[in-house]
Amino acid sequence: MAQSERGPRERMVFSAAQLIRREGVAATGMREVAAHAGAPRGSLQHYFPGGKEQLVNEAVGWAGRYAGNRVARFLAALDEPTPGGLFAEMVRQWTDEYEAAGFAGGCPVAAATVDCAESTESTREAAAAAFATWTGPVARALTDMGVPGERSGPLATLMISALEGAILIARAERDVRALTTVVRELVPVLDAAAVKAD
Amino acid sequence: MAQSERGPRERMVFSAAQLIRREGVAATGMREVAAHAGAPRGSLQHYFPGGKEQLVNEAVGWAGRYAGNRVARFLAALDEPTPGGLFAEMVRQWTDEYEAAGFAGGCPVAAATVDCAESTESTREAAAAAFATWTGPVARALTDMGVPGERSGPLATLMISALEGAILIARAERDVRALTTVVRELVPVLDAAAVKAD
DNA sequence: TGACTACTATGACCGCTGTCATAGTGAGCG
């Protein structure tokens, strides 16, 4: 996850996502990103001539791709894949992090949405795209598990909505309670949506 | 909702919440709050000697109380109150606003959580308290509608999580789709949790 | 009248931020 042997450009995007996760977009400085990435300050204007806006947008895109790619890995971890099982894995990534490392970070896409949706159109679009590249794999996985095609998309949206909201509440409360709650309540609902093919 | 005949102090708290909703905490300036409230700049240090931190915390508290109080009003608007009906009303407040006035604003409590959870402990606590004063009335309403006591709290958390997440997605996409989706998917689930007392 | 209090009015300060300008390094290569 924290591969430090990437190019400096990639490291800066990654660091930006990390810092945005913790402090939000506005409170994350360019110099701070460079320092966190162990990259020279001069590289910022070289790799990101579009300035902070470009860097933030790429960080958001990175986060969306990361979340989308995780879906396949979650599925692989389940010996009997079900919609509820997938959701539980998605949430577990967060409970694990919070219990192991504290409640420092939230979802960078959420942070970008809150801070930039109204002020920076391109970042808003990047956030929407990130949600899409996250929802897509989830919906496809649901279909593969036997969820009727027309319900996969809506259920994927429900899963991600509940997860994002629970992340917010968990960070505010410094307690994973909200995360475990949405899992407990939603898992049976999700599993019931899969066509019984036993 | 936008009573301009309050004291200047109250107007500033209200304005702070409005601006935080749109731009986030970090991007909201003190001078901007005063201007938006039509209040003199000098009043800031008089009414809020604790500075921005105090103002933000009060705005978050105000938002929590506002959300909590709305619950009773939503219930009154339903001639046959059901859990799903309450949730639909809660979400409808947002779809109505977005369709009428655009996607400018999100939830101020979410914004405070994203921007301050890690940096400003007191604001994090204020956000947690706001979520609590919102969840409380919802859970009580569920119990009154026949939801078993031990499930009211979890279901209230689920409702608010899904709503908060859907608000994020809706703002990013500039589309109420996510909001209408969570309503459609969750209403039957919520109604099924109420004990049939016909 | 004379405090005393509540509130308003400004101007200044300092720190920080994103961005730009300019110059420097150093490898690759002909």
Add this chain to the structure above:
DNA sequence: CGCTCACTATGACAGCGGTCATAGTAGTCA
């Protein structure tokens, strides 16, 4: 050697942010 190109290094700048200091006004109470 000299040229090019990718990258690095700094310093400056202009703007804005929250906060403080100081002074002013207005109403009230004794």
